[in-house]
Amino acid sequence: MSNELIYLLLIFGLLVIPRALQRFKLPAPITCLILGVGAMLAFGERVHDPVITLLSTLGISSLFLFAGLEVDLHALRKGLGRLVVHLLIRTVSLVGVAWLAWRYLELGWQAAALVSLALLTPSTGFILDTLERLGLDEEERFWVTSKAIAGELMALAALFVVLQAGDPMQLGVSSLVMTAMIVGLPLLFIALGRWVVPHAPGSEFSLLVMVGMVAxxxxxxxxxxxxxxAFIAGLVARMLRLRMPRLASDDNMHALRLFATFFVPFYFFHAGTLISRDALTWEAAGLGIVITLVVLPLRVGVIWLQRRMMFREERGKSLKVSVALAPTLVFTLVLATILYTRFDLPGTLFGALILYTTLNTLLPSLVLHSPFDVDPMDTRPVSHPEDRMRAESATARAPVPSITD
Known part of the structure; x- marks a missing residue:
């Protein structure tokens, strides 16, 4: 069979089969991950194809570029006090879990910190993409989005420090490079907007993706x-929205979401092919179930209790927000792979983390769902929750015509 036909079949399989199985409440990324594991078991090392690796890189980069664009600093400031409390509780939780991993799993402090991040960091991109199907109201969507983004910002900063902290010299050099990149990205965007965009109308999306991939x-x-x-590039583009409105426009964000939708399945498939055979054992499965039974209820319970005390919400509303923040899919996959390849994480714990993130990602689709409408006359397209929230905001700002008009 030719390589071209294999790639065509893979594209069809990753884009069609996972979507078809969503009717059974199985999230598409989980299906892609399982397909990747199956390909690894069937074909071994042959499945590690450079084309798949490239498509996977485009997927994870575009996903976090979009996540950076989703950061609305004005919205975050609106709930700053409560978000600060949320982040303080999250910090205490991260430190506590890291200590437990260091003390009882006999891991180095860096590996223990990464295990803690892998267990507790919500997967913002996945959460935002599934909000529409969870039946949340506008206020609930706002807090799920804000808490997921705030948690991701803190987790990315912690990830940078932890991965570099083993070598103080490397940490210093990397910090200087990161500072230079943060300062240089706005200048690069502005330069492209001044010297390229006027001569190439409609090129903002291409330039945004290009800069994101470079970063x-x-x-x-x-x-x-x-x-x-990628996240930093998206965040910088969002902060330049007033000066360069077309760069992070709603149209560009929608286009980037579609771009990521095409490539992200390759990331999850590739992540499945990287799961080692020694992670697929009954011991790993047992440990993964134990971790899930301990960590997941605590995560959901802490957020539920926090919202009950701070917001005085009904039990059901607090539970919806807590469950919606449960998935950790992307962060756990990324960090579990880093732990296995760079910190010699045992295969059993590697497999346990994969099973844990699979189960917590399934939770919202099993517990929360939108009402099923069987009216055949209702043909209105279902919009993404962020699109609908922007549309509602624009409608609220629109002038009301007078009766004499």
């Missing part, structure tokens, strides 16, 4: 993976 490559070379640079 992702820089942080990968620094040893902190692609997602950090």
């Amino acid at each position: 992702a490559f820089i942080t990968f070379k620094l040893g902190v993976y692609y997602l950090v640079g």
Whole structure:
């Protein structure tokens, strides 16, 4: 069979089969991950194809570029006090879990810190993409989005420090490079907007993706993976929205979401092929179930109790927000792979982390769901929750015509 036909079949399989299985409440990324594991078991090392690796890189980079664009600093400031409390509780939780991993799993402090981040960091990109199907109201969506983004910002900063802290010289050099990148990205965007965009109308999306990939490559070379640079590029583009409105416009964000939707399945498939055979054991499965039964209820319970005390919410509303923040898919996959390849994480714990993130990612789709409407006359397209929230905001700001008009 020719390589072209294999790639065509793979593209069809990753884009069609996972979507078809969503009717059974199985998230598409989980299906792609399982397909990757199956390919690894069937074909071994032959499945590690450079084309798949490239498509995977485009997927994870575009996903975090979009996550950076989703950061609305004005919205975060609106709930700053409560978000600060949330982050303080999260910090205490991260430190506590890291200590337990260091004390009882006999891991180094860096590996223990990464295990803690892998267990507790919500997967913002996945959460935002599934909000529409969880039946949350506008206020609930706001807090799920804000808490996921705030947690991701803190986790990315912690990831950078932890991965570089083993070598103080490397940490210093990497910090200087990161500072230079943060300062240089706005200048690069502005230069492209002044010298390229006027002569190439409609090129903002291409330039945004290009800069995001360059930033992702820089942080990968620094040893902190692609997602950090891509997220920073998206955040910088969002902060330039007033000066360069078309760069992070709603149209560009929608286009980037579609771009990521195409490539992200390759990331999850590739992540599945990287799971080692020694991670697929009954011992790993048992440990993963134990971790899930201990950690997941505590994560959901802490957020539920926090919202009950601070917001005085009903039990059901607090539970919806808590469960919606449960998935850790992307962060756990990334950090579990880093732990296995760079910190010699035992295969049993590697497999346990994979099973843990699979189970907590399934939780919202099993517990929360939108009402099923069987009215065949309702043909309105289902919009992404962020698009609908922007549309509602624009409608609220629109002038009301007078009766004399």
